[in-house]
Amino acid sequence: MRFAFDSVLKASAQLVWHKEPELPPETRAVVLPGGFSYGDYLRCGAMAQYSPVMAAVRRFADAGGPVLGVCNGFQVLCETGLLPGALLRNQNLHFGCEFVDLRVERASPPFTSRTAAGQVLRIPIKNGEGAYFAAPRELERLEANGQVVLRYCDESGAVGEASNPNGSVANIAGITNERGNVFGLMPHPEHAVEAAIGGTDGLFLLGSLVDAVRAAGSL
């Protein structure tokens, strides 16, 4: 993730230790990367929500700052309550690592400005608990507010049972909060930032965030 932002997108990403009580003062966007925080023990993301830095992340999000959560980062955001819903065990009960097609449902800053609605992105997933779930009422709200940003689809962009890799409700791969400044997704855009390794579709997403931060006048 750091490589994608630093070396590919030439933005200056900085690692922040999870025990820090505050984010660096110059923070313009926060990214919670994937990767088995606390070993996924108890429940994915359940322990990381209590990491000291998460209180600062919450304050940052509440103030309108952009927060991106990828995979375990998405799970942490759901556990923290910054995003609605939960990530459940994959329907087939197996961890799954594969490239999937994603249809962009909303193309807007700060996370998808480089995309067009309906565009299909090819980005890998790799998780064991990636089945997005929201209760029917919540789901209705998400759909009505346009909070669903990415859905699993086939190559042509068609969304259906066959293109759902993990049993996510409504094929949801990524959502934002109501305000639109917190975005969580299970696929890993940082694994699709170079033509020769994984392709470059991930840059549509990560690049959008860099654009938004640059437009806001920093970096």
Add this chain to the structure above:
Amino acid sequence: MSEYREPVVDLALAREHGLTDEEYARIVEILGRTPSFPELGIFSVMWSEHCSYKSSKKYLKKLPTQGAHVLHGPGENAGVVDIGDGLAAVFKMESHNHPSFIAPVQGAATGVGGILRDVFTMGARPVANLDSLRFGPLDQPLHQYLLAGVVEGVGSYGNAVGVATVGGETQFHPCYAGNILVNAFNLGIIETDKIFLARASGVGNPVIYVGSKTGRDGIHGASLLASAEFDAESEAKLPTVQVGDPFTEKCLIEACLELMATDAVVGIQDMGAAGLTCSSFEMASLSGTGIALDLDAVPQRETGMIPYELLLSESQERMLLVAQAGREEEVAEIFRRWDLDVAVVGRVTDDGRMRIQWKGETVVDIPVDPVAKSSPELDRPVARPADLGERQKLDHASIAPEEDFEAALRELLGSPNLCSKEWIYRQYDQLVQGDSAIRPGGDAALIRVRGRDGEPTAKGLAMAVDCNPRWCWLDPHVGAMAAVAEAARNVACTGARPLALTNCLNFGNPERPEIMWEFAEATRGISDAARALETPVVSGNVSFYNETSGRAIYPTPTIAVVGLLENWQRHAVSHFPQSGLSIVLFGESREELGGSEWLAQRRGLEAGLPPAVDLAHEKRLHGLLAAGVARELIRSAHDVSDGGLAVALAECAFTGPERVGATVRLPGTIRPDALLFGESTGRVIATTSDANALIELAKQSGVPAERIGETGGARLSVGPVEGDSWLDVEVASLCECWRDAIPRRLGES
């Protein structure tokens, strides 16, 4: 000595510990007295087959271990091979067969954890895993359960620590029905001036324990479990299997690498088999020093642990290190930051003795070297198996010719050994760290190498693991040569130059002369091939006693070869990349059906001599592949192995992102089934847009090469130069029987 009472040590107790009468007599002689209970435990693990290599030493000594690129060979935690520009590849493979049979998820997981520690102990950042797995027949519920558990275990550990699993192999055979094989390989990258070894030098330096607390798990895990064969009581050995904690391992990796960036560390060793005992003895022995340990300082998970347990526990995710005196607080600070236990448990001494205190009393006081260095070396009796001649007997004329080539191809492609392993590798994170240039499913995996600054370099490392146990059973010398040749060929198919190898030598009970003969022959084969191909053996592991109730596995010396590509972006893939390319076959197809998949599956016969291995040809082939890929003459290259030419062509057609058919016309006068399904070694299917130039290059390299067809269309058509096709099938339908063969058998598709 407090309230606990030790058992009386005598010959009977020594025997219970797996020691022979002669070994016990030697212990008494070394000490000049009867050993204490913990001392007996120490000798029994240090002299166990697993830790001492007593049966295999004689043969391992003969393996070629030196080479221009070899920085460290066997004897260290892992082999280290120079890859230029101040960087080196660190790698090793290790077995976790017995634990995985008893508790598949934890057994496999801790196998991965152990091999990771061997690599990062040296200061390397682990970057890639491979796994070589062997099970009994996939239609047996037990083996479906073992497969699912082992794959989950490998995945759960590798995924969570953030190391990509980029390749491997999986086979099924009745000989593994009572004894599965789980061989885990890891490769790390290191800076050549920052290599750490297992040393305990500098009298007065602190001996520091870091990582997880010590519990009662895994006592005698490696030493007893891996040093005796299975019987009906094996499930009672469950408590000897360790439990893995990948999150702690991840923290341990980061903390150790952070510490190693300072100059506070003198030496470091992971606590693997036989835990605290093995690590402290090895470090002291390699440095010619002694160690004084205080067991009360060891972080403990349970109360009431006795010295015997503390010394022999195989609790996972623990390391022992020796630091510069006066730097203790600096070391502790790093580990505390990562929420890991850290404690000074002893000091380096100059008297060559291991002196261990517990509750103010000396419970162990023994000289280091006689335990670590003078462990027994056996020259076990060797005898050619009486039925070997019978196994090797095969009259080609008596084998009924194949009457339906398409049916044969479909059957082979859909068989558990040759089918797609996607169901397995889908469960592994193949991408983490972002450097997987060729992911699982190709001939070899290819990873991009990062440099000192964490930025990508131009270099790539290719790696593959292989063995054909049936061939090894028919002729262990040829079979082992073939395993080295195939792994190296797979690596060479990417365009990489094979550099070195590591191995896992899985065999039956060494106390049986015919098993020892197999071992001797196989190691001779590895030596011959490693010398000829200039791929020295830089690390490895021996796993004996792979048998249940007297029935041994086929000899299975798995070989992993690592190769270097100077420019990773210029590599060949294994599938047909596009239509309109010429297909060129390197090597010769001979009438060799002995030991083939076709013979086993279509004729129910495991017999004959395995195909001949021409090592000089293999070496020339490596040169040709490297040159062809570097000049961009070779677009794809795929090794012809299990299932022969027909299976290899089908794989070329459907394993790429797009399916690409082909029309192939094979010259030759041998019987068509041998041409299609025979497994002559030293062959590669390459594609090129300039067949003449490639064939000319092959000629210069001294490698037989022929243009056999071209890519294109949706069908795979294979036939003789003149006459009707033997096969003309839609690629998509071939792919179908290959792709879902495992989930279909597991009832998951």
